[in-house]
Amino acid sequence: MRASQKDFENAMNQVKLLKKDPGNEVKLKLYALFKQATEGPCNMPKPGVFDFVNKAKWDAWNALGSLPKMLFSSIVHFSECLFIDRGLKLVSSSLQETARHNYVDLVSSLSSSLESSSQVEPGADKKSTGYETLMMTLEDGITKIVFNRPTKKNAINTKMYDEIMRALKAASKDDSSLTVLTGNGDYYSSGNDLTNFTDIPPGGVEEKAKNSAILLREFVDCFIDFPKPLIAAVNGPAVGISVTLLGLFDAVFASDRATFHTPFSHLGQTPEGCSSYTFPKIMGPAKATEMLVFGKKLTAREACTNGLVTEVFPDSTFQKEVWTRLKAFAKLPPNAMRISKEVMRNSEKEKLHAVNAEECSVLQGRWLSDECLNAVSNFLSRKARL
Numbered sequence: 001m002r003a004s005q006k007d008f009e010n011a012m013n014q015v016k017l018l019k020k021d022p023g024n025e026v027k028l029k030l031y032a033l034f035k036q037a038t039e040g041p042c043n044m045p046k047p048g049v050f051d052f053v054n055k056a057k058w059d060a061w062n063a064l065g066s067l068p069k070m071l072f073s074s075i076v077h078f079s080e081c082l083f084i085d086r087g088l089k090l091v092s093s094s095l096q097e098t099a100r101h102n103y104v105d106l107v108s109s110l111s112s113s114l115e116s117s118s119q120v121e122p123g124a125d126k127k128s129t130g131y132e133t134l135m136m137t138l139e140d141g142i143t144k145i146v147f148n149r150p151t152k153k154n155a156i157n158t159k160m161y162d163e164i165m166r167a168l169k170a171a172s173k174d175d176s177s178l179t180v181l182t183g184n185g186d187y188y189s190s191g192n193d194l195t196n197f198t199d200i201p202p203g204g205v206e207e208k209a210k211n212s213a214i215l216l217r218e219f220v221d222c223f224i225d226f227p228k229p230l231i232a233a234v235n236g237p238a239v240g241i242s243v244t245l246l247g248l249f250d251a252v253f254a255s256d257r258a259t260f261h262t263p264f265s266h267l268g269q270t271p272e273g274c275s276s277y278t279f280p281k282i283m284g285p286a287k288a289t290e291m292l293v294f295g296k297k298l299t300a301r302e303a304c305t306n307g308l309v310t311e312v313f314p315d316s317t318f319q320k321e322v323w324t325r326l327k328a329f330a331k332l333p334p335n336a337m338r339i340s341k342e343v344m345r346n347s348e349k350e351k352l353h354a355v356n357a358e359e360c361s362v363l364q365g366r367w368l369s370d371e372c373l374n375a376v377s378n379f380l381s382r383k384a385r386l
């Protein structure tokens with residue numbers, strides 16, 4: 001789903017209606033995305049060091065860059081079959097489109113976190129702001145964490161990895177008895193945001209792979225160690241890491257519209273989220289191999305038969321039925337639920353941490369492979385879709 005000019009104009013109007021100041025960092029981001037969307041890559045001379053305000057604005061706009069480094073190298077790599085000049089023009093207009101899209105996305109998340117949202121039920125005890133990629137509420141003893149990048153199918157970018165970890169840490173200490181993860185829009189999540197691979201630090205792709213492995217390990221550790229019942233309400237298709245992590249949840253409720261897809265081999269990658277251990281245990285090695293090695297996409301019913309999903313509901317009644325169940329669970333004695341989970345998880349914890357470490361180390365190597373680099377650049381240059 002692309003953001004149309006109309007969506008962009010609506011978002012511009014919505015910004016003016018925000019009642020709370022989103023803060024300087026977000027305002028700079030909005031400025032930069034707006035300039036990139038309307039004028040393209042930064043074309044202004046760099047302001048002097050003492051011109052703080054204009055320099056901050058210039059830096060923010062300029063940081064959106066002209067070409068993602070990896071995309072550029074992939075275009076050069078494929079220069080025998082592409083005219084670079086034409087490629088660059090296409091990429092430049094696609095950058096403007098991306099900025100327009102991200103602007104709409106950011107404004108939508110601001111409107112939901114600073115104002116209200118269709119996902120946030122009225123009368124919420126507590127609504128957490130300060131998340132750019134998530135919505136978080138606490139109501140009826142349930143902490144709800146909602147992936148909130150609907151125009152990107154809730155792909156998990158670096159910011160979102162950080163915010164999910166922060167949200168889980170907060171949820172583990174708040175007054176709720178259970179925590180629910182779900183997605184805003186038609187997807188649960190399309191997994192790792194493949195543009196994460198375009199932001200290459202000065203140390204190059206090796207440093208990028210190393211940092212990503214550290215982030216991934218820390219991220220998955222948060223799920224292994226989460227102390228309260230953790231439930232996924234899978235509202236639509238789930239891809240990649242959003243599927244593998246389900247093996248670490250305590251219950252998974254799915255809409256019959258949801259699908260479960262782990263196309264790691266297609267992407268030149270290998271399983272994460274402890275799925276190399278949890279999936280064979282949950283569904284047996286043969287079914288786990290179909291998913292994790294051959295990339296078979298499961299329907300919600302197949303995932304339920306294979307034990308990955310607890311229960312499937314018709315999409316039309318999904319929200320109502322799931323929330324009825326969750327509210328009933330939340331009335332159970334919270335300490336008993338927490339301790340029962342602890343007893344079940346403790347015997348596995350050491351193993352899960354070791355599996356996580358191993359999967360991340362293997363992936364660090366895969367991210368530097370031609371198989372992976374080609375698959376990601378194909379996605380970014382829109383030559384391949386799942």
Ligand SMILES: CCCCCC/C=C/C(=O)SCCNC(=O)CCNC(=O)[C@H](O)C(C)(C)COP(=O)(O)OP(=O)(O)OC[C@H]1O[C@@H](n2cnc3c(N)ncnc32)[C@H](O)[C@@H]1OP(=O)(O)O
Binds near residue numbers: 001155161242269379
């Ligand atoms: C710190 C690093 C940790 C790494 C952990 C390892 C994790 C591994 C994985 O999760 S592997 C799985 C990665 N995900 C994918 O490969 C999915 C890629 N996306 C797609 O194939 C398709 O977008 C789709 C099938 C999910 C949906 O297709 P469609 O319905 O046709 O929608 P669009 O493709 O038009 O998508 C709309 C909009 O969203 C952007 N988008 C969707 N998914 C991703 C993604 N995973 N990464 C980046 N961007 C994504 C898509 O580009 C569109 O944006 P645009 O409108 O073009 O700006």
